[in-house]
Amino acid sequence: MSDNENIEIAIEHQQDRQRFIIPFDSYEAVLEYQLSGKDIDFSRTFVPNELRGKGLAERLVRHGLKWAKSQDLTIQASCWYVQKFLKN
Structure with missing residues (x-):
């Protein structure tokens, strides 16, 4: 099912809370x-069971990385999921 693009x-x-969110229902x-000076560490991603697979x-990670690059930040990731995007 590829309804993802329609959402x-x-x-x-x-x-102020150092996070990106997608509110859904x-x-x-x-x-x-x-964030510490010009260094950013993406530390955690979380998607509730009800929203998984979408x-x-x-999308959050790609958006966050794009924002960090636009701010000229040095990007780190202690979150394993974000690390996957940094290796590519």
Whole structure:
């Protein structure tokens, strides 16, 4: 099923909480980071069971990495999932 592209997804950047989220119904998919000067560490991705399999974690990570690059940040990832995107 490839309905993923039809889902309207709004990614919110909550800079005060150092995270990106996708709110969906009463759930949130989350990408958390720690910012220290010009260094950013993407530390955690979380997608609730109800939202899994929709590609939300990948969208969050791609969005977060794009934002970090646009800010000229040095990117690290202690989150294993984000590390997969840095290797490519």
